[in-house]
Amino acid sequence: MTIALAPRDLSAFVTQDDTDHGRVELLVTGARCAGCMAKIERVAAAAPGVSAARFNLTTGKLAVSFAGRNGDPALIIDALEKEGYPATPFDPGKAEAAHDKEGRMLALALGVAGFGAGNAMMFTVPVWAGFFGQELDPSTRQVMYWFAALVATPCALFAGQPFFRSAWASLRKGKANMDVPISIGVILTLIVSFSETIQHGAHAYFDAAVTLLFLLLIGRYLDHKLRARARSAARDLLALQAPVATRIDDLGVERTIPVGEVEVGDSLVVVPGDRIPVNAIVEAGGSDLDNALITGETASLAVGPGAVVNAGALNLSGRLVLRVLARSEDSAIAAIARLMEAGAQSRSNYVQLADKAAALYVPVVHTLAALTFAGGWALGLGPREALLRAAAVLIVTCPCALGLAVPAVQIVSSGRLFRKGVLVKTGAALERLAEVDHVVFDKTGVLTEGRPMLLDAPPQVLAMAAPLARASRHPLARALAEAAGCGEAATEVTEVAGMGVEGVIDGRRARLGRAAFLGVETLHADETELWFGFDGDTRVRFTFEDRLRSDAAATVAQLKAMGLTVEVLSGDVAGPVLRAANAAGIDRWSAGLTPFDKVAVLDRLKQEGRKVLMVGDGLNDAAAIARAHASMAPGSAVDASQNAADLVFSGGLLDAVPFSLRVARAARSRAMENFAFSALYNVVAAPAAMFGLVNPLVAAVAMSGSSLVVTLNALRMNLTGGRR
């Protein structure tokens, strides 16, 4: 039985804009240069019904407008694929997140702060000149200050909004994050500067307030850009596994719909090569299912009418008609979802380095400022001078360097990982990753490639079976054909769903498939096998095993060299797990675990005080991924696991795990160095401010200088952190 690929109906992805024209967004991969961009737009615009096509080379998204209300994205996708650019329709719900409001707001705040800093300084530079003896007459100085106030105050109030909001949100929760001292510093600086200017004083810090915001906003903006890029890359990975289902109505008409629209009781068709979209019961047809992503088992499972199938299983051999048992949201196994939620909550209690520093810094500095004011007044300075010195303490102890200490390092290290194909979801993830001392791997799809490979077979036997294997789409047959190389295919081939394939080789009828299909009893139920035989001749047996990733053993050795212990937790049966663990050089392994067992193992490790990194890909790992101290998932993982994981790595190499660990550890060292520098700086600056040695020029230079040192130290991440 050959399956003709029916033209896909992707009209579910077409949305209508305000002018009632159809629109669709496609994710196009493989475009690298301007030439590709021109070609993609030309090909898409030439497709029937298309009025305009616009490709974004930075994000890889192609926006297509149709002349009418509806259009056929499949025609465009086929045309693009012929040119060598694979394309996938983008879920309209996911595409809307591309509108990056926050990024625009930050860019505008940065622009305003830059404008304010530059122009306020234009008026304060003449005043600074006064500190070198070229005395400005007090009334001119006051005019300069008023101009500076006119520029700096609105700019600081506008550009400071991201900080004020975050500080307010944090204060309402009864905590103080780094934005609290920043906000207090900025607002107090403005107030003191106004009072100084009104009283004809020399110590106004309008430029310092807005420069502080400018420097911090550079960090915020870059951080946001990088995270937005990592998030959209993560979304793209998920969009590539386009979640669609094919529904047949009572008249037998097939229509592709987004998985979210599937209702209980619908009839769905799943052709070989597609995943089962939701939990369902088989109505008609028979096939083999690959449950590797759900349970971690490598052996395929034969199903027929009446069998219950789970979302995420891969249909291997036959066309299945299913009756839906649960909607998509309910399908992802409610229990696992609950476990994941609990795990994510326990993790949100983690206190980040920057917040720990803020918790120390805020009370110390604010007490110091209060003491300066009280002490200064008591020692006969007068309230005005005492307040000025207290403000100088707040300005010069400078949350600037502290505020940049961690974000700058996180930006640089996330960028470094991003270029190696590792996406970092949050900054806290890197900090947790750096603390890890035990690594748990899932087997299928993580230590191994997640697809079967033929174990050694005599070449002449292999050559006999190969023609039949070449005619089949089943993964085991494909693995056999791959091992045999190029050659002839069998004729008169029929594929019996769930059983095997039958055909004629050199005039002799032959069969390839399960033991039962060839009428033999199997001896080793825990091995993945395929039987072959000519009619009335002896049967031969081929065994398969999931191929270990090429660098699995090297990765494990690296991890051990870094002082970490390594363990395998798998849902697969003992035999393959033992072999994979041995080959990878891992002594501790457990097989046959359910998702709940995995979580229990992680909880036990946690009680022993271990910090665990979980690397997994399947739905059976999702709960453990959410529970672990830190977690990673390959780009081929199910979306539940990718969503729960801290880091997602693409590419076929497991090397990303030790590399990420090295970068995370280096990032922690850089952050600590930055904190040490900031502390040292404050130890020097605070007394200077208390004794009235700080003037506006010193404040401006010290602030920029300390920020620069911290940022340059963060940039060292690009040089260190390990090679690949």
Place this chain on the structure above:
Amino acid sequence: MTIVLLLAPFSLVLALTGLAAFWWTIRSGQYEDPKGDAARILDDHLADGPNPDV
């Protein structure tokens, strides 16, 4: 020194013009596809200008 009273507002107006231009570049989506826009300007067959839809 009274010239300052003329020059200072003038310089501020100039700088504000720059700020307004920056605001316009953000609003019109000119930072959405830096790689693509850099190439579009060189190719006559490609529609140039920022993408109005993004």
